[in-house]
Amino acid sequence: MVRIIDFCFRLLKVAIAALLAGMVVLVFGNVVLRYAFNTGITYSEELSRMFFVWLTFLGAVVAMREHGHLGVDSLLRRLPPTAAKVAVLAGQALMLWATWLMISGSWTQTVINLHVSAPATGISMGVFYGAGLAFGVPALLLILADMIGVITGRIDVTTAEFVKDSEDEVALEHQPEPSLATPSVKH
Template sequence: MVRIIEFFFLLLKAVIALLLAGMIVLVFGNVVLRYAFNAGITYSEELSRIFFVWLTFLGAVVAMREHAHLGMDSLLRQLPPLGAKAAVLSGQALMLWATWLMISGSWTQTLINLHVAAPATGISMGMFYGAGIAFGVPAFLIILWDAFAVATGRIDIATAELVRDSEDQLALDDHPVPPLPHPIAKP
């Protein structure tokens, strides 16, 4: 099961890279065509907008799984273990509710706009709103799993990093930098 999940997220990262590459080609190609040849691709803006929305929502799923989203856990560090666990579970419950609202709203909008065609490309606008479902379902499962792991003690609140304090911390976690020597220290 773990291999299937790992493969799914690897595939998701590949899709994100392809969406970004497609967006770059469409936008850059359209700029070159407009300035060099006074012409353009009519569907470029619309397609790159759809790519951007999907890229954002799929990237949010990957970030959620890796706990790479920014947050502040200074209050959790001050609470006793039982209070911290209750606070985390309360936060998880609120996130589950918000994610359910996202899934529900996206599903409704997808159904409403399924037969509405985008002006330039003719693609169903349901495809645009379906990005919310593509984010919501995996995010709901990730949050549910994290809540289960916290509730059963599989994740220790005292030592776990459920959020990142800053983007600098994320970069340091990927590529640790050795400490600099003290400026007053003698060689």
């Protein structure tokens, strides 16, 4: 099951990269066409906006799974274990509520706008508002999984990292370890 979930999140990362590449091509291509040839791609702005919204929401799902969102957990680290567990569960309950609001609002907007076409592309505006659902449903499941892990004791709140304290911490995690075999060169 874990392998299937990992594969799905790899597919999400590929989709995010494809959306970003599509945005770059559409926007850059439109700029070149406007300045060089005094013409443009009619649907470029609309499609790149849809790509950006989907990229943002899908990226938020990936970041949520990796606990990559920035936050401050200094209070949590100072609390006794039982109080820390209660605080984490309270925070996750609030996140569940906010995610439910996102899902219900996105669902309502998707249904309302399902038969409304975007002006330039003709794509259903339900696709635009469906990005909230694409974020909300997996986010709800991820939050529930974390809550179950905390309740069952599988996740120890005193050692688990639910957020990153700073951007520096996130950047350091993605840097390769220095190799002892490679000597440093001094100039």
